[in-house]
Amino acid sequence: MIKLKLFACIFFCSQAFTANIFQLSPQATSIDLANIEPNHQPWNASSIYLAGDIVTHNNSLFIAAFWVKGIEPIENQPYWDGWIWLQNTVIEKWQANKIYQGGSLIKHGTDYYFARYWNENNPPNAHSSWQRIKDLFYLSPDLPPEHPDDFKTLDGVDQNDNGIRDDYERYVYEKFDSPQLITFSLSAASTLQLVIDIEQGRIPNLDTEISKQIILDFINISFCTEKIQNKLPSYRNPKLMYFNTIDRAYANRKGQNKAHDLIPWDDNFHLNADMSCEILEGMM
Numbered sequence: 001m002i003k004l005k006l007f008a009c010i011f012f013c014s015q016a017f018t019a020n021i022f023q024l025s026p027q028a029t030s031i032d033l034a035n036i037e038p039n040h041q042p043w044n045a046s047s048i049y050l051a052g053d054i055v056t057h058n059n060s061l062f063i064a065a066f067w068v069k070g071i072e073p074i075e076n077q078p079y080w081d082g083w084i085w086l087q088n089t090v091i092e093k094w095q096a097n098k099i100y101q102g103g104s105l106i107k108h109g110t111d112y113y114f115a116r117y118w119n120e121n122n123p124p125n126a127h128s129s130w131q132r133i134k135d136l137f138y139l140s141p142d143l144p145p146e147h148p149d150d151f152k153t154l155d156g157v158d159q160n161d162n163g164i165r166d167d168y169e170r171y172v173y174e175k176f177d178s179p180q181l182i183t184f185s186l187s188a189a190s191t192l193q194l195v196i197d198i199e200q201g202r203i204p205n206l207d208t209e210i211s212k213q214i215i216l217d218f219i220n221i222s223f224c225t226e227k228i229q230n231k232l233p234s235y236r237n238p239k240l241m242y243f244n245t246i247d248r249a250y251a252n253r254k255g256q257n258k259a260h261d262l263i264p265w266d267d268n269f270h271l272n273a274d275m276s277c278e279i280l281e282g283m284m
Helices: 005-009 166-175 179-199 208-231 238-242 246-261 278-283
Strands: 030-032 054-057 060-064 083-086 090-093 105-108 111-115 130-132
Touching: 166 179, 166 238, 179 208, 179 238, 179 246, 208 238, 208 246
Parallel strands: 090 105
Antiparallel strands: 030 090, 054 060, 060 083, 105 111, 111 130
């Protein structure tokens, strides 16, 4: 077991003095981050960022999806690098009958969500087509203890209610001491859970475009995992960590098959994946 010394200084090491979307007024109908603090702090590789922190980098605004350190924000659609790229600085309140693309960031009540895939008329809730940013974040390394039901169901147990299955979360923090590997592994959980949601019929209006995005995200995870393992052979594939029972592995296969059945055959389909792993390759 590798001790996570990086958490020992979480409140004492250099912090990022940034605006945080969680501190904004819950009454606003829409929020333009460019107007709230025109001079957002630039990203700093040595700073610790918490969920909701806003930084600038390469003339773009980024919001930390959860605890992140040492990972450079890049203009990409996947958020598993720890950063949400704000292609539009205005965060609007969620509206029914409006189509949202994967990666869209909205406000619903007092919480902030980003779309996990294309959706319409689907009110934001955790474990749906929307991901609440705080679901992926907690302040301390105090992990939930083992539970008798950890492996009895597909969804397992989430005692700290942060959107990540406890047994997977414990394994990641106990196994790795690199912030980048922790971030990558935890961020992958949201995408991996999607195939279980498909197999359980939880994704309304599953269609070709949603299926394509989910499968392409799986390709991204596989591609970057291979890059990591080329340098760090001991790194375990997040898929093996997440689908760690026969039932979960079977649900993964069935869910992916359902998604693939909705995608027309295309020899070049995989070329549409982002397949950008600079953040991890730079760390290695």
